[in-house]
Amino acid sequence: MTTIRDHRFGDLDTPTLYSILRLRSEVFVVEQDIVYTDPDGRDVEEGTRHIFVCGPDESDRVTAYLRLLAEVDGSHRIGRVVTDPVARGTGLAGMLIGHVHDSTPGRITLHAQVHLEDWYRSLGYERTGPDFDDEGLPHVPMERLQN
Numbered sequence: 001m002t003t004i005r006d007h008r009f010g011d012l013d014t015p016t017l018y019s020i021l022r023l024r025s026e027v028f029v030v031e032q033d034i035v036y037t038d039p040d041g042r043d044v045e046e047g048t049r050h051i052f053v054c055g056p057d058e059s060d061r062v063t064a065y066l067r068l069l070a071e072v073d074g075s076h077r078i079g080r081v082v083t084d085p086v087a088r089g090t091g092l093a094g095m096l097i098g099h100v101h102d103s104t105p106g107r108i109t110l111h112a113q114v115h116l117e118d119w120y121r122s123l124g125y126e127r128t129g130p131d132f133d134d135e136g137l138p139h140v141p142m143e144r145l146q147n
Helices: 014-031 093-102 114-122
Strands: 005-007 049-054 062-070 078-083 108-111 125-127 131-134 137-144
Touching: 005 014, 014 049, 014 062, 049 093, 062 093, 078 093, 093 114, 108 114, 114 125
Parallel strands: 078 108
Antiparallel strands: 005 049, 049 062, 062 078, 108 137, 125 137, 131 137
């Protein structure tokens, strides 16, 4: 059984935090060739939630992750959605987003990589503006309209 974990920064143990940062850097920095500072200061904010699942053996190895930011206007923003390449196509990212929908009232936004727009649309999100460049990758702003 896959257990969704939902923690504030201060509740993450060191091996789990390491696994989260490793997965994010393996995918965003190495695989997608984005040169940027991933730890941007928002991970530690009081309202930020780190939502993830670990491997099938429930080891400390994080296989899918997303970060949920609490914005100043009261909305929440999903970001840093990432799945280990060996676990892609298994529905883990959708399960994490479903958890966010079930546990987060109000407006939820995200900045999707353009090639994932249809997938996010299937989860209830709609485009709210034009494409924009984020660290060299085309993105689109989206918002969940069914809340």
